[in-house]
Every structure is written in C-alpha cells, then in structure tokens.
Amino acid sequence: MARDALSQAFSALADPTRRAILARLSKAEATVGELAAPFDMSMPAISNHLKVLENAGLIVREVDAQRRRCRLTPDGLKEAKSFMTEIAAFWEDSFGELDAFLARGDDLVGSDAKQTESNSEKDQDDGSSNESGGGAGTRSHS
Amino acid sequence: MARDALSQAFSALADPTRRAILARLSKAEATVGELAAPFDMSMPAISNHLKVLENAGLIVREVDAQRRRCRLTPDGLKEAKSFMTEIAAFWEDSFGELDAFLARGDDLVGSDAKQTESNSEKDQDDGSSNESGGGAGTRSHS
DNA sequence: CCTTTATTTAATCAATGTCTTATTTAAGGG
DNA sequence: CCCTTAAATAAGACATTGATTAAATAAAGG
Secondary structure, three states: OOOOHHHHHHHHHOOHHHHHHHHHHOOOOEEHHHHHOOOOOOHHHHHHHHHHHHHOOOEEEEEEOOEEEEEEOOHHHHHHHHHHHHHHOOOOOOOOHHHHHHHOOOOOOOOOOOOOOOOOOOOOOOOOOOOHHHHHOOOOOO | OOOOHHHHHHHHHOOHHHHHHHHHHOOOOEEHHHHHOOOOOOHHHHHHHHHHHHHOOOEEEEEEOOEEEEEEOOHHHHHHHHHHHHHHOOOOOOOOHHHHHHHOOOOOOOOOOOOOOOOOOOOOOOOOOOHHHHHHOOOOOO
C-alpha cells in the first residue's frame, strides 16, 4: 500500500483534475465543495482525488465545523522537484541558468555549426546516484 | 490513448524502475540490455518501461545495428518542471532561489523587505490550470 | 428532534497498468 | 545457410485506478 513518497507524489501529479486542484489551491485555500464545483464529477470522486493528494504530501486538510479546508503543503513537491533537478543536471543546457541566457538571444549556435550531434560523451561526473539499485528492485510477487 | 503531455510525463516518473533508468541515463547513454541488467525483471518489461519513457518525451532511442541506444531528452521534463515551479510559487520559501538564499544564513526574517509579495501579482490563470475542465470531464454513463 | 449542508465510506464495475512467457524480427558470425 | 545475440511484439494473468450511486457521519439550525 505504502509506495515510496516520490512515486506517490509523481503519481498524484499525473492527473489533470488533481493538477487543476493544486493550481486552484496555489491561489487560495478552499473547501472540498469549492474545489469540486468546477468539475463535472461527483463529490466522492473529488474526495478521492483529495485523499490521493493528501497521501502524496501535497495538501493538508483541516477540519472546520462540517467543512474541510484544503491547503497546499510543500513536503511532497520538494522531493519530486529535486529529483528532476538531479536528472536534468545532465543537459543543464535546456533549462536553468543557461536557458535564460539563451532566451536573451545570444548567438550561441548560429554561425555555421550544425551541432545536432555533437554531444555523445559527457561521461565523468557520477556523484549523483539516486535510488537506482536499491529502490528500483522492488519486486513484489503475488 | 494520447493523454496530455504533462500527465504522461508525471505518470512516467511515478515508477521507481523508470526513475532508476532515468538516473542511469543521466550518467551515460546505454542499450536496452545494459539498462535491463540491474533489474530482476524480464527484458520485455524493461522494453515497455522504455516505451513509456519515450512516449513521455523523456528519452529517445536510436537504432544501432541490432541494439538500441537510449538517451535522455529534455522535452518532457521541461514542462513538468515548470508546472511544479508555478505551483510552488505559492510558498516559494520552501525551495528555489530563496531556499538557497536562506541556506546561506542571511537574516531574512528580521528585515521585512522583499520576500513574500511576488506571488499575488501574477494572476496565474495561465496554461497550467486550464486543462481541468476539458481533460477531466470525461464521463460515460453506463 | 429532524432537517439541511458538507463530506466520507462502501460496494461495484470498467478501464488501465505491469508483469509474465512465447514468438518474431533483425543483424552478424561461423 | 544456420545459429546466436538484441530487442520488439503478442497474448494472457493479475493488481490497481477512477469513476459511479447509495448510505453513513457530523455539525448547525429551525
């Protein structure tokens, strides 16, 4: 039942309804009813989405009389984002510092180069092994 | 069949095996057999994971004789990361620029000048929240 | 008390995902 | 040519997810 936190977080994010709920909550906290309103979907369905988001550590729910106030919490996203950052460090050209640099319109590639295939070896730096061996070998038989 | 790119990317990331493959590929490109080796899992299973990653725009496969070289591609992660950044902009204290800033040990709480007020100005009705109505409203009555 | 409002729980069912083994395609070597 | 290696595809078992309707819980209010 309890998957690792990272899987839960990404899995929770892999649904447009849940992402919309998060987007909504990024503006202001809201009750379940308010969150459900814009969707053509039953209340229990929304309730379940919220449970998924809560289990993933993306939101918290606090009881207020007979309504539940939902609010974002940074816990889940933090890990998820840092994983992506580590993976993305390989290119590093695509977003981040250099991205802004490129956006400025500097001529970085323009002269005559057709540098489509220039990078094949970047193999040296492997300080960042994540969960590769251990976390992935989860083989649960039936 | 074709879900939106963001859902595909997050869904692809929501599996430890696939994340381990990405982590491996972030060091160097590899063939399917090399990627499969560390896992106690059949080759077709790995092949399927790779297909998921490819469909999500996270890797590309190029044919080399009878083996396939797999390599990371920034396309998928880019969108995913920017979604998370937008959502996370609500707290903004938890990670990102300010996080590194705080890590430096500067006195931020004492001086009330400049940390909080960058989020309420943005009026973010932008691209991240819009797919909710259309994408989520799939209902079929039975 | 009984009703209204807000939300969760339960039972159910269709659709999807994730493995497996078996078979197939493709490229190279004896 | 046949055989081996590398990988994809096919078909099937099994678990998980995502939605539904119906019923239950909990707080406020007439």
